[in-house]
Amino acid sequence: MTGAVAVFGVAILAVGVLLAVVRRSVPVALGVQAAGVGIVGVAGAVAFFSGSQVGSGFRAGIHPGIGLDPLSGFFLVVIALTAVPVLAYSVDYVPALPAPRVVTALGGGFLLALIGVVCARDVLGFLMCWELMTILPAACVLIVRSEPAVRRAIVEYLGITHLGGVGVWIALLVLAERGVLGAAQVVPQGTGIVVLVGLAGLIGFGSKAGLVPMHVWLPRTHPVAPSHLSALMSGVMVKIALYGLIRVVFVWMDPAPTWLGVALLAVGAVSALGGIVGAVVQGELKRLLAYSTIENVGIATAALGASVVLGAAGAHTWAAIAFAAGLLHILNHSVIKAVLFLSAGSFERATGEHRVDRLGGLLARMPWTGAACAVGVLAIAGMPLLNGFASEWLVLEALVHAATDAGRSGGVASAVTLAVLAATIGISLLCFVTLGGRALLGRPRSEGARDAVEVGVAMRAGVVMLAGACVLLGTFPGVVVAPLMRMRSVPSGSVGPAGLWLPGTGGLPTIGLLAVLGVATVVLVRVRGPRSAVAPVWNCGQIDEPALTWTSAGFRSSLVLSFRAAVPTEHTTVRDTRDGVLTGMEHTQTTANHFETRFYRPARRGALRVAHLARGVQSGSLQAYVGYFVAVLIVLLVLARVVGA
Amino acid sequence: MLSGAVMLIAILAAPLLTGLIQRQKAFFQGRPGAPILQPYRDLRRLWHKQVVDVSGAGIAYVVAPAASAAALLAVLLIVPVAGTAPDFGVGHDALVVVGLLALARCLIALSAWDTTSGFGLMAAGRELTFAVAGEFLLALVVLTAALPAGGTDLPAMWLGAAGSGIWAHPAHWCGLLGMLMVVLVETGRQPIDNPDTHLELTMIHEGPLLEYAGRDLAYLQWSVAARHWAVLALTAGLFLPHPAGVVAGIVVVLAWMLVLTAVLAVVETTVAKMRLLRVPHLVGGVGLVALVGVVSWIFGVAA
Numbered sequence: 036m037t038g039a040v041a042v043f044g045v046a047i048l049a050v051g052v053l054l055a056v057v058r059r060s061v062p063v064a065l066g067v068q069a070a071g072v073g074i075v076g077v078a079g080a081v082a083f084f085s086g087s088q089v090g091s092g093f094r095a096g097i098h099p100g101i102g103l104d105p106l107s108g109f110f111l112v113v114i115a116l117t118a119v120p121v122l123a124y125s126v127d128y129v130p131a132l133p134a135p136r137v138v139t140a141l142g143g144g145f146l147l148a149l150i151g152v153v154c155a156r157d158v159l160g161f162l163m164c165w166e167l168m169t170i171l172p173a174a175c176v177l178i179v180r181s182e183p184a185v186r187r188a189i190v191e192y193l194g195i196t197h198l199g200g201v202g203v204w205i206a207l208l209v210l211a212e213r214g215v216l217g218a219a220q221v222v223p224q225g226t227g228i229v230v231l232v233g234l235a236g237l238i239g240f241g242s243k244a245g246l247v248p249m250h251v252w253l254p255r256t257h258p259v260a261p262s263h264l265s266a267l268m269s270g271v272m273v274k275i276a277l278y279g280l281i282r283v284v285f286v287w288m289d290p291a292p293t294w295l296g297v298a299l300l301a302v303g304a305v306s307a308l309g310g311i312v313g314a315v316v317q318g319e320l321k322r323l324l325a326y327s328t329i330e331n332v333g334i335a336t337a338a339l340g341a342s343v344v345l346g347a348a349g350a351h352t353w354a355a356i357a358f359a360a361g362l363l364h365i366l367n368h369s370v371i372k373a374v375l376f377l378s379a380g381s382f383e384r385a386t387g388e389h390r391v392d393r394l395g396g397l398l399a400r401m402p403w404t405g406a407a408c409a410v411g412v413l414a415i416a417g418m419p420l421l422n423g424f425a426s427e428w429l430v431l432e433a434l435v436h437a438a439t440d441a442g443r444s445g446g447v448a449s450a451v452t453l454a455v456l457a458a459t460i461g462i463s464l465l466c467f468v469t470l471g472g473r474a475l476l477g478r479p480r481s482e483g484a485r486d487a488v489e490v491g492v493a494m495r496a497g498v499v500m501l502a503g504a505c506v507l508l509g510t511f512p513g514v515v516v517a518p519l520m521r522m523r524s525v526p527s528g529s530v531g532p533a534g535l536w537l538p539g540t541g542g543l544p545t546i547g548l549l550a551v552l553g554v555a556t557v558v559l560v561r562v563r564g565p566r567s568a569v570a571p572v573w574n575c576g577q578i579d580e581p582a583l584t585w586t587s588a589g590f591r592s593s594l595v596l597s598f599r600a601a602v603p604t605e606h607t608t609v610r611d612t613r614d615g616v617l618t619g620m621e622h623t624q625t626t627a628n629h630f631e632t633r634f635y636r637p638a639r640r641g642a643l644r645v646a647h648l649a650r651g652v653q654s655g656s657l658q659a660y661v662g663y664f665v666a667v668l669i670v671l672l673v674l675a676r677v678v679g680a
Numbered sequence: 681m682l683s684g685a686v687m688l689i690a691i692l693a694a695p696l697l698t699g700l701i702q703r704q705k706a707f708f709q710g711r712p713g714a715p716i717l718q719p720y721r722d723l724r725r726l727w728h729k730q731v732v733d734v735s736g737a738g739i740a741y742v743v744a745p746a747a748s749a750a751a752l753l754a755v756l757l758i759v760p761v762a763g764t765a766p767d768f769g770v771g772h773d774a775l776v777v778v779g780l781l782a783l784a785r786c787l788i789a790l791s792a793w794d795t796t797s798g799f800g801l802m803a804a805g806r807e808l809t810f811a812v813a814g815e816f817l818l819a820l821v822v823l824t825a826a827l828p829a830g831g832t833d834l835p836a837m838w839l840g841a842a843g844s845g846i847w848a849h850p851a852h853w854c855g856l857l858g859m860l861m862v863v864l865v866e867t868g869r870q871p872i873d874n875p876d877t878h879l880e881l882t883m884i885h886e887g888p889l890l891e892y893a894g895r896d897l898a899y900l901q902w903s904v905a906a907r908h909w910a911v912l913a914l915t916a917g918l919f920l921p922h923p924a925g926v927v928a929g930i931v932v933v934l935a936w937m938l939v940l941t942a943v944l945a946v947v948e949t950t951v952a953k954m955r956l957l958r959v960p961h962l963v964g965g966v967g968l969v970a971l972v973g974v975v976s977w978i979f980g981v982a983a
Contacts, residue, residue: 398738398739398740399738413786416786417779417782418779418782418783418786419751419776419779419780419783424779428773428775428776428779431775431819432775432832435775435822435823435826435831435832436831438823438827438974438978439826439827439830439831443978443979446978447974447975447978450820450823450971450974450975450978451971453819453820453823454816454819454820454967454971455816456819457815457816457818457819457820458812458813458815458816460782460815461782461808461811461812461813461814461815461816462812464782464785464786464808464811465805465808465809465811465812468786468789468790468793468804468808471790471793472740472789472790472792472793472794473793476738476740476790476793476794477736477793477794477795477796478736478796534771538831539830539831539832539833540773540775540831540832540833541758541771541772541773541774541776541831541832541833541834541835542771542772542773542833543771543773543776544769544770544771546769547768547769547770547771548754548770548771548776550769551750551753551754551757551768551769551770552747552750552751552754553750555746555749555750555753555754556743556746556747556750559745559746559749559750559899560742560743560746562895563731563742563745563746563894563895563896564730564731564894564895568730568731568732568733569732569733569734569735570732570733570734570735571734571735572734572735572736572737572795572796572797572891573797573799573880573890573891574797574798574799575799575880583798584796584798585796585798585801585802589801589802589805590801590804590805591805591809592805593805593806593809593956593957594805594808594809594812596957597809597957597958597959597960597961598960
């Protein structure tokens with residue numbers, strides 16, 4: 036039944052793609068696609084909540100297979116919960132783009148590929164959908180934008196994710212060859228195969244998930260895409276990469292060794308901190324959001340690492356809770372990042388500006404989009420009681436318990452990760468208070484922002500749906516956490532649904548906290564007194580000039596100056612003076628990118644050098660190539676003899 | 681029962697702490713100083729004054745004082761003063777307290793963006809910068825207190841720190857040092873911040889408050905007092921020696937809170953304000969000490 040519903044949904048989605056190809060209106064095609072994705076999401080939800088398995092299991096052979104289990108179901112829910120509002124938003128957004136029908140068709144194909152990765156049950160099907168998931172959004176971006184910088188970013192994206200993707204192939208093919216796929220067995224413990232599969236999986240899936248140091252493509256690619264696609268790439272695609280990592284670590288390598296957990300903790304902590312440091316110094320709205328995706332993928336990865344070290348130490352209950360924390364954060368971040376990217380797209384439409392410092396006062400001018408964006412900003416900053424707080428609270432709790440119960444190496448790694456994540460959340464508060472305050476509050480800082488008007492109904496509906504999901508997921512996190520714990524064969528007990536009640540915590544009673552906060556706030560605002568006089572802002576008697584207002588760079592300057600040893604920045608100031616009078620001034624601040632200068636640039640140079648050497652082999656003469664074939668054949672035969680004997 | 685009553689009384693008694701600190705500070709500085717009940721007089725005065733709104737400011741400006749007071753109210757209902765505490769429907773989790781304190785900070789910073797006041801924004805940016813190192817430190821301090829209790833349930837942590845056995849662990853000493861630093865950061869006292877400054881350029885917590893008057897300012901001043909109560913009660917209950925019994929525990933914890941007000945007054949009299957950009961280094965450095973304590977616990981070091 037569930038399987039039939041899922042197949043039906045995929046069929047509807049495919050019809051939606053075809054409708055865009057044959058000449059029909061784009062909104063109809065998008066509506067059909069949304070219906071299809073919604074149906075697939077319902078099927079996923081049934082599989083997730085009931086814990087049932089439908090369709091075929093994983094198999095090593097080349098026969099194609101599709102199926103659903105609770106883990107796949109969860110990720111189908113992630114896809115649907117984000118994609119349906121995104122498609123609703125697209126009804127107004129896409130027709131104004133160049134080539135809207137192609138964009139619609141490719142977007143639908145992208146969703147099909149995402150669903151395919153999650154539901155594929157054979158290696159070839161998985162890898163095919165995996166590559167399509169990489170290529171389709173790239174094609175879409177290239178159709179919409181043709182500037183050289185965008186082309187370069189896309190080439191970089193394809194290059195890094197394909198090189199990293201080799202890890203995916205290695206991990207999956209080794210697993211298939213060892214008979215882990217298909218049979219109900221896991222990788223034999225303590226063998227070199229564990230090391231090979233673990234590292235290949237971490238690099239392969241990690242490069243697609245944007246984990247540091249394989250992340251450099253992400254903040255360049257996601258911002259140049261049209262906003263509805265940015266939302267899907269940042270919200271869903273990187274999570275599907277984590278799906279692969281979870282499948283490898285928690286299913287095929289279960290129980291994974293401690294060292295892999297420590298590696299996940301380290302990569303997660305570095306990604307979280309690196310991502311948010313990149314975000315906080317960004318002036319460009321969508322680029323900032325892309326950096327913050329790296330941060331949140333890091334937080335989720337750290338939770339998964341905590342789950343591995345807890346599981347290896349035998350603390351199964353908290354291992355399951357840590358696993359649930361990671362997946363809950365994946366779900367929450369998908370929704371939050373989608374609402375933020377979509378409102379960034381609306382702001383760009385309404386104001387023509389893409390820099391945070393050129394917006395301002397949008398909450399008053401665009402009340403629907405502005406309010407939804409405010410919810411997203413507070414949620415991603417981890418403010419109680421929105422969904423970002425629920426999952427970050429759970430991740431921090433998981434790390435506290437990992438520090439207590441996960442032995443020495445796991446414990447110390449968890450304690451350090453806990454402290455790093457706490458600092459990360461502190462920086463993200465600064466970062467998103469800047470974004471929210473500068474873009475939504477105060478006065479407009481440009482003509483575009485001053486003349487902004489609210490966007491169309493469909494674009495409003497998309498962001499409002501997602502903001503509503505942020506509130507609901509923040510109030511009822513237990514609904515998701517309980518089945519996630521059962522997925523790890525741990526009884527969920529009395530976890531939820533409203534709030535989270537877990538052993539060894541003081542509890543997160545969302546309803547009680549909401550009641551206290553809500554009632555007290557409303558009462559205090561009411562008794563504040565109606566007799567309010569209006570006065571200008573206190574500026575020590577200076578004239579209140581709009582040009583003199585604080586910028587986002589000024590707001591974060593204490594942070595940048597305090598930590599300039601760790602994050603070196605370069606300032607250049609150009610002064611225009613005419614007859615000794617200062618007439619204009621331009622200030623630019625650039626932040627050194629160590630990964631670019633110390634890691635990727637040398638690697639690129641080395642690769643070019645090797646390619647130069649290899650060019651000698653390419654003589655162009657047929658005899659030489661035939662000679663190579665013969666040589667390779669002989670070497671292989673000799674190898675087969677030696678190894679086979 | 682008794683502990684619940686004390687937690688509810690804290691809502692009214694919190695301004696007493698700031699009054700006590702000011703009074704003792706005046707004593708150490710050789711001034712007569714204002715009476716201990718001066719914060720209550722200030723609140724009464726503000727209550728009867730007119731609210732003055734900043735022209736052009738919107739909803740964030742209006743809601744921020746009330747909502748941050750609400751967040752602090754929830755904190756007071758969470759933070760216990762004994763090993764048993766009634767559940768007011770808000771749980772007893774240490775990390776929820778951290779989140780609510782951050783929420784109050786966030787709201788005040790957003791109000792500064794809403795007024796676009798240069799002083800407010802400069803100050804809010806500084807406060808959020810301190811909070812980055814502050815959160816790093818706070819997470820590790822919570823962890824040192826959570827280790828003996830096996831979790832972040834505050835009454836259990838309170839009981840875990842009771843008695844004398846805990847003092848055999850170096851982790852507890854490191855945690856105490858870290859918590860004292862947290863007190864300075866969260867209450868905004870010297871050498872981190874000077875709550876008595878009247879010079880806008882040096883303001884940190886006070887900066888965004890410049891734009892408020894009347895009952896809004898009363899909410900904000902009560903929030904500062906409530907913040908004092910919460911961190912002092914946590915310091916006394918989680919890191920200072922106290923018996924495990926309810927009545928004796930409450931008495932000892934309240935006594936420690938009085939002692940801590942004296943400590944704050946002495947520190948504030950004798951230590952000058954630090955250079956702004958050095959503060960995160962100091963706070964982060966103390967955080968590293970707390971981390972050493974955590975590692976020592978994990979490796980089972982005990983005297």
